[in-house]
Amino acid sequence: MDHILELRGISKYFGDFVASKDVNMLVEEGEFISVLGPSGCGKTTLLRMIAGFMEESEGDILIKGKSMKGVSPEKRPVNIVFQSLALFPMMNVYENVVFGLKRKKIGKEEARELALDMLHRVGLDGFEKKKISELSGGQKQRVAIARSLVMKPSILLLDEPLSALDRKLREHMKVELKELQKEIGTTFIYITHDQSEALVMSDRVAVMNKGLIEQLDTPHNLYNHPKTAFVAGFVGDNNRFEVASREGEKVVTKRGWKVTKPDLDFDPTVMYIRPEAFIVNPEGEVADSEIFEAEINTVLFDGANTKILVKPEGRDEILIALPQNARFQALKEGDTVRVAVAYDNIKCYKE
Amino acid sequence: MDGNKKAFYFLFIPVALWLFILIILPHIDLFLSSFKPNSGEDVYTLENYSAFFADPIYWRTFINTASYAIGVTLLAFVVSFPIAFYLVKVISPKVSGFLMLLLLIPLWIGELVTIYGWVILLGEQGVINESLKFLGLIDHSLPLIYNNLSMTIGLLYMSMLFMIIPIMTTMESLDDAMIEAASDLGASKWTVFRRIVIPHAMPGIINGSIIVFMLVIGDYVAPNILGGKSSLWFTEQIYNQFLSTFNWNQGAAFGFLLLIISSATIWMALRLSGQKLDKVGD
Numbered sequence: 001m002d003h004i005l006e007l008r009g010i011s012k013y014f015g016d017f018v019a020s021k022d023v024n025m026l027v028e029e030g031e032f033i034s035v036l037g038p039s040g041c042g043k044t045t046l047l048r049m050i051a052g053f054m055e056e057s058e059g060d061i062l063i064k065g066k067s068m069k070g071v072s073p074e075k076r077p078v079n080i081v082f083q084s085l086a087l088f089p090m091m092n093v094y095e096n097v098v099f100g101l102k103r104k105k106i107g108k109e110e111a112r113e114l115a116l117d118m119l120h121r122v123g124l125d126g127f128e129k130k131k132i133s134e135l136s137g138g139q140k141q142r143v144a145i146a147r148s149l150v151m152k153p154s155i156l157l158l159d160e161p162l163s164a165l166d167r168k169l170r171e172h173m174k175v176e177l178k179e180l181q182k183e184i185g186t187t188f189i190y191i192t193h194d195q196s197e198a199l200v201m202s203d204r205v206a207v208m209n210k211g212l213i214e215q216l217d218t219p220h221n222l223y224n225h226p227k228t229a230f231v232a233g234f235v236g237d238n239n240r241f242e243v244a245s246r247e248g249e250k251v252v253t254k255r256g257w258k259v260t261k262p263d264l265d266f267d268p269t270v271m272y273i274r275p276e277a278f279i280v281n282p283e284g285e286v287a288d289s290e291i292f293e294a295e296i297n298t299v300l301f302d303g304a305n306t307k308i309l310v311k312p313e314g315r316d317e318i319l320i321a322l323p324q325n326a327r328f329q330a331l332k333e334g335d336t337v338r339v340a341v342a343y344d345n346i347k348c349y350k351e
Numbered sequence: 352m353d354g355n356k357k358a359f360y361f362l363f364i365p366v367a368l369w370l371f372i373l374i375i376l377p378h379i380d381l382f383l384s385s386f387k388p389n390s391g392e393d394v395y396t397l398e399n400y401s402a403f404f405a406d407p408i409y410w411r412t413f414i415n416t417a418s419y420a421i422g423v424t425l426l427a428f429v430v431s432f433p434i435a436f437y438l439v440k441v442i443s444p445k446v447s448g449f450l451m452l453l454l455l456i457p458l459w460i461g462e463l464v465t466i467y468g469w470v471i472l473l474g475e476q477g478v479i480n481e482s483l484k485f486l487g488l489i490d491h492s493l494p495l496i497y498n499n500l501s502m503t504i505g506l507l508y509m510s511m512l513f514m515i516i517p518i519m520t521t522m523e524s525l526d527d528a529m530i531e532a533a534s535d536l537g538a539s540k541w542t543v544f545r546r547i548v549i550p551h552a553m554p555g556i557i558n559g560s561i562i563v564f565m566l567v568i569g570d571y572v573a574p575n576i577l578g579g580k581s582s583l584w585f586t587e588q589i590y591n592q593f594l595s596t597f598n599w600n601q602g603a604a605f606g607f608l609l610l611i612i613s614s615a616t617i618w619m620a621l622r623l624s625g626q627k628l629d630k631v632g633d
């Protein structure tokens with residue numbers, strides 16, 4: 001069985017500038033894949049190559065096993081939801097959605113039914129006659145998605161479609177989009193620089209940095225087993241420590257913190273520990289863990305996300321997440337806490 | 352009265368005077384005289400206007416001129432639209448700025464000179480004919496000038512820019528992603544133009560068409576210099592009334608008829624195409 005999408009060693013150069021570098025990807029039918037990376041890392045470029053608006057300098061793109069070399073955008077079985085949405089303001093909602101269907105050789109009645117059904121699915125019943133300028137941000141969003149989905153593409157490409165929305169609406173659309181994708185079953189390639197969007201919605205996430213895919217994995221693995229320092233730093237909150245040297249089983253940070261990390265077979269340059277990997281005032285014995293005492297510098301109250309900052313004397317500052325537990329409510333600045341972190345949760349990399 | 356208001360009147364009064372003395376007053380005078388008989392009697396009559404409809408030479412010339420102007424306007428659109436698209440969407444802004452400058456040159460030189468330029472190019476002993484003869488392609492000069500073709504070239508040349516610029520202005524606000532979205536949805540290049548680019552540029556097209564139509568129908572230089580014996584332009588009729596027949600009252604009436612009928616034509620064209628005048632200014 002062919003994969004719905006296969007990227008084989010895609011590279012793209014703009015003069016000397018490398019926008020994509022040897023990108024490889026295998027996508028299963030019906031998957032929700034996110035491409036996550038900071039601004040300017042080449043996400044849009046990759047998407048435009050898949051859609052056919054830009055030609056790759058090297059490599060090959062295969063959709064359902066067929067090479068897309070020389071196939072123009074209107075002939076590819078993919079559709080794209082643009083960063084700017086690019087709705088047609090000279091047409092009403094219905095005309096926007098039916099635009100693509102009219103280009104296909106299908107009957108007028110059938111096209112009408114398909115378009116109305118799609119508008120119904122995205123919750124825009126009764127909006128057919130509205131002008132684009134009369135819609136809210138979220139409604140425009142839905143029209144753009146309906147306009148592409150109605151074409152029944154093999155793959156739907158979405159370029160940061162939620163970035164123009166305010167926070168509240170974005171949270172809402174995130175859930176809605178995921179449910180829509182599950183219901184319709186179309187393969188989604190979703191571009192974003194918002195890691196929470198990527199983690200919440202996707203089956204797998206490709207983390208991109210400077211044109212390179214650093215890790216393509218499930219959200220769970222990305223978060224818990226980042227393969228590179230970039231992924232560790234980019235996905236989720238993390239404590240970063242610059243490493244100066246290794247002394248046997250111990251890693252020494254530049255600030256002089258000695259942390260036990262057994263079984264290292266290389267000399268790391270950075271170390272990452274997640275805020276929630278620390279256990280505050282552990283009860284009883286904790287095995288295979290680094291344990292230290294520190295005074296609380298600051299309590300950062302944020303409801304369920306309350307954190308504390310500790311700064312063991314002369315050493316790196318550490319951000320620690322507090323579990324929602326009555327036991328920790330009373331902690332305040334100046335208290336001394338005992339902190340444990342399992343060796344497994346200490347991630348070391350060579351940059 | 353505060354300073355702001357004083358400054359306003361200080362600037363406004365000269366403008367108002369200018370408008371009134373140099374534009375409105377002469378028009379009122381012309382308008383009044385268009386109702387006076389040529390005999391010089393101090394009465395008001397419609398005979399100057401009825402003369403237009405009574406003598407076929409007048410209204411035929413007018414219809415001829417108006418249809419020609421419509422044709423030139425359409426032609427100007429067909430030629431200008433790809434140029435405007437090319438300048439805005441295809442090449443880099445730096446190059447298009449330079450090309451714009453080149454397009455503006457004929458405007459700086461003035462219509463009379465550029466039209467004579469075409470005489471030099473197209474004339475019997477003009478550049479084109481002489482070159483072709485030199486190359487041995489022809490023995491006798493081709494009749495390139497003093498016909499409807501040369502007149503059309505001249506009219507097109509002097510009015511085209513006024514079509515290109517408004518179209519460029521509206522085209523600039525067209526999001527490139529919109530064009531890509533359309534082709535992503537399976538639209539051919541032709542469909543993209545017909546359904547996306549042209550509707551988007553419509554206000555500019557209407558704007559440009561009105562200007563070009565008015566410029567062409569009211570032009571005197573190109574038809575007079577480049578046109579042939581048969582291509583009689585209505586402005587030439589007006590000119591004749593003023594300077595050959597010395598019937599100023601008749602000339603004034605023709606002038607106002609030109610203004611009224613061409614305005615009516617534009618109004619009708621807007622109504623027929625479903626456009627609203629207030630949208631044209633966008």
Ligand SMILES: Nc1ncnc2c1ncn2[C@@H]1O[C@H](COP(=O)(O)OP(=O)(O)OP(=O)(O)O)[C@@H](O)[C@H]1O
Pocket residue numbers: 014017019037038039040041042043044045046193
């Ligand atoms: N046509 C082009 N010519 C030259 N350089 C380009 C071109 N298109 C993109 N680039 C460069 O390639 C890099 C990646 O651009 P791209 O638009 O893919 O970034 P992105 O990851 O989508 O960023 P954002 O999140 O800001 O949208 C950028 O540094 C950009 O300047």
Ligand SMILES: [Mg+2]
Pocket residue numbers: 043044045083159
């Ligand atoms: Mg982008």
